[in-house]
Amino acid sequence: MSDIDTQRRQFLKTSAGAAAIAIAPGMMLYQTAQGDTQAASSTVRWGMLVDTAQCKEGCNDCVNACNKENGLSGKTGTTDSQWIRKIEIKDVSSGRALSLPMMCQHCEHPPCVDVCPTQASFKRADGIVLVDRHLCIGCRYCMMACPYKARSFVHETLTDQNPDVPRGKGTVEACSLCVHRIDKGQIPACAEACQNKAILFGDLNDANSEIYKKVRSVASVQIRADLQLNPGVRYQGL
Amino acid sequence: MRLLVSLLLCLCIPAALAAEANAPKLDIGKGGQCVKDTQWMRKNHMHMLKHQRNETVRKGVRVEAEALKACVECHASTSDNSVTAREDSFCVGCHRYAAVKIDCFECHASKRKAEVASKEVK
Ligand code: SF4
Ligand code: SF4
Numbered sequence: 001m002s003d004i005d006t007q008r009r010q011f012l013k014t015s016a017g018a019a020a021i022a023i024a025p026g027m028m029l030y031q032t033a034q035g036d037t038q039a040a041s042s043t044v045r046w047g048m049l050v051d052t053a054q055c056k057e058g059c060n061d062c063v064n065a066c067n068k069e070n071g072l073s074g075k076t077g078t079t080d081s082q083w084i085r086k087i088e089i090k091d092v093s094s095g096r097a098l099s100l101p102m103m104c105q106h107c108e109h110p111p112c113v114d115v116c117p118t119q120a121s122f123k124r125a126d127g128i129v130l131v132d133r134h135l136c137i138g139c140r141y142c143m144m145a146c147p148y149k150a151r152s153f154v155h156e157t158l159t160d161q162n163p164d165v166p167r168g169k170g171t172v173e174a175c176s177l178c179v180h181r182i183d184k185g186q187i188p189a190c191a192e193a194c195q196n197k198a199i200l201f202g203d204l205n206d207a208n209s210e211i212y213k214k215v216r217s218v219a220s221v222q223i224r225a226d227l228q229l230n231p232g233v234r235y236q237g238l
Numbered sequence: 239m240r241l242l243v244s245l246l247l248c249l250c251i252p253a254a255l256a257a258e259a260n261a262p263k264l265d266i267g268k269g270g271q272c273v274k275d276t277q278w279m280r281k282n283h284m285h286m287l288k289h290q291r292n293e294t295v296r297k298g299v300r301v302e303a304e305a306l307k308a309c310v311e312c313h314a315s316t317s318d319n320s321v322t323a324r325e326d327s328f329c330v331g332c333h334r335y336a337a338v339k340i341d342c343f344e345c346h347a348s349k350r351k352a353e354v355a356s357k358e359v360k
Contacts, residue, residue, distance in 0.1 A: 163347040179298070
């Protein structure tokens with residue numbers, strides 16, 4: 001073995017006696033957390049209530065806010081990531097037109113999670129459905145399984161990602177309900193951006209929350225409720 | 239036994255010193271007090287990061303000080319705000335020397351948040 005080789009090994013091995021004591025093997029794995037580091041709680045169920053009467057046709061504020069927050073390009077080609085889309089629908093018989101945002105519906109029984117071969121797709125204790133990109137192999141089964149076309153595949157190498165929102169080529173991604181904001185006590189970027197307050201975000205399990213009361217007092221539906229996925233996103237006036 | 243130990247120590251210390259002398263010179267950025275001592279981090283940072291990533295992504299436990307973001311905040315170069323931009327950048331310098339590929343920054347930002355934010359404004 002050459003000289004440089006032995007030295008390189010020495011560099012990684014703990015050489016001096018004092019340092020050797022400092023590393024009890026495996027100890028870092030059980031390190032206790034410090035600061036406000038609470039895990040997501042299963043008593044919480046994050047959700048959204050979209051009031052379609054307040055959602056204005058042609059307004060794209062929620063989409064733009066999402067793109068900015070999560071570092072998406074904002075392009076809408078077939079290979080571009082879109083976490084939230086504005087949809088315009090029209091009832092042909094009555095002519096009534098509606099505009100509404102669609103994103104991952106954060107299903108209670110998410111088919112994307114069922115089909116994922118690596119358990120990269122998963123549901124957090126508080127109901128947020130995410131992709132663990134460390135495990136995702138980019139097979140895109142979840143994209144086929146999602147009835148809401150909510151997920152996107154990253155086709156190109158990315159640079160200058162938002163430090164709070166890691167994203168990368170070869171993995172699938174979707175609306176994370178702005179999980180990095182929720183964990184800081186903030187609301188999702190789209191809900192914050194909507195000037196008409198069409199998107200109400202909150203804890204569907206918290207009896208004191210606005211969304212809990214509203215879901216119980218006004219008529220709202222889940223899209224494709226027949227699939228019985230129990231989405232956390234509900235729509236009013238549909 | 240004693241003799242053996244001291245003999246071993248005598249052999250070890252010059253080797254250790256030689257390794258230090260030959261170690262890559264890094265731009266440690268702001269540096270300062272890390273969560274563990276240098277030698278521990280050198281050997282175990284990957285385990286800490288992997289453990290913390292699972293806790294954070296899957297359970298929502300966010301330990302700020304042990305997040306990759308925190309590493310970048312302290313160790314990104316003060317001249318270019320990056321941990322990967324140059325041969326002697328904090329992450330690249332050692333990983334070159336140890337011949338270990340880094341995948342982290344294909345997804346994670348390798349620059350300080352301030353730098354990324356300033357780019358957005360432009
Ligand atoms: S909307 Fe689609 S991506 Fe979101 S949880 Fe349901 S199945 Fe999964
Ligand atoms: S693309 Fe990724 S998240 Fe989707 S099913 Fe395949 S491994 Fe799972």
